[in-house]
Amino acid sequence: MDFYSFLIQLLNGLQYGLLLFLVASGLTLVFGIMGIINLAHGSFYMIGAYMAWALAEQTGNFGLAVLLGIVLTVILGILLEAVFYRHLYKRDHLYQVLMTYGLILVFEELRSIIWGDDVHGVAVPALFSASIPLTDNLSYPVYRLAISAVCVLLALGMYLLIQRTRLGMMIRAGASNNEMVQALGINIKLIYTLVFALGVALAATAGMIAAPISSVFPNMGGQVLIICFVVVVIGGIGSVWGALLAALMIGLVDTFGKVLVPDYAGLSVYVLMAVVLLWRPEGLFKRG
């Protein structure tokens, strides 16, 4: 593999990893703070992708579609938390798995009713439609770089929110002792709602910005969900920074696996998971 091919695969791997992080971070946050296993998390990615497609068709502007989509998915997150997820906090994981699996079926059915079962493509926004030429016959699409940049900005924003703000302190405190947080006069229910809505919006945003490169199709949430659970398990359940590291590792292993050992590419991610878990059964980072 020459340098430019390597560079392209490296950038692809990082971009895929960062995108996975956006989805997985919500999954691991909701588990770490509220203790919820949310199987329907992949559906939010799917909903985001379909929204980007539908809204871009309606408005004719992808950027506007994404902004609108973010607002709508935050509202969706708030409603879902208040109506469904709130009742799961004190329950056993079995109930959580049952209800959130049920929600996957509901979301897929609703998707079929509202948007149909066809595969759709979403045009790359004109602003980012160019490619950067690398050699005579190799070039790299600007849109993929833009995806990576957006993911890095969102990850940075999340870092600042969680580590540097009082709300972030309350969120972290809630993960370790929610009773004490309430006893200090803080409305933990509101914090849970915010964290959940944040998780939904992050997953949906990932779906939206990925739509132009991955297309939009039924059951796309299921694929993402499985790989996100691999990310969360490798990173250490509940650890956002573990998820970042794990997502980048998976992005690179998966991308280079497809190039170097194409016959076994589907296995590479799971081999990585097995190796990490043999070395560190609790994942790279402990919960916290």
Place this chain on the structure above:
Amino acid sequence: MSDVTKTPLLEAKGLHTYYGASHILHGVDFKVGAGETVALMGRNGMGKSTLIRSMLGLVPPREGSVFVRGQNVTRSPTHKITRSGIAYVPEGRGIFPNLSVKENLLMAARAGTGGKREWTYERVLETFPRLSERLSNGGAQLSGGEQQMLTIGRALMTNPDLLILDEATEGLAPLIAREIWNIIRTIRASGIATVIVDKNYGALLTLVNRCAVMVKGQLVFDDLAEKMNDEIVQKYLGV
């Protein structure tokens, strides 16, 4: 100091509280007036912590009512009850181990009732100089005494009118415990009412205006500290 004609700061009337099927509180009446210092006494398992937790809405009572300044808060969520000027230092301290000392303090900061901000971050650190040496340490890296200082400091950051301390000096070395007692004296002198649970009855009695003694989920004695005598201590507390 206590003025019985005034509405109490915190009042419980006829509380019955259960943990699952077991009946813990059997109709407890309890009140704290503004600026008052009350010792809540009783052997282990008599319902002291449950009474506190019931009043704060952490374990809602099945029967009876809780009032803050005359307002019925029985079914209110915990954060609303504590926002009306009550701070709680729980048994076991409830430090957030995944937050630094500084973060433990800052996350709790808010104005008290009527917007008063007497206890700032700076004043808490002046009161607990030992904490200012450990600001970036994780909550779990502190010694027991430092943890108790942090919990009390964190409680003060909410600018309370009433501070409830469950097991104020449990598990602390005598010298550290004495430091905690001195801090409680300072807090009392600043006009904050306190309810203190502790096993060191000697230290407690030199500090409080009133004593309430619980036996098997009932209040069996509730009077001025002067009325407390060896006979009562012997009878109910078995010392």
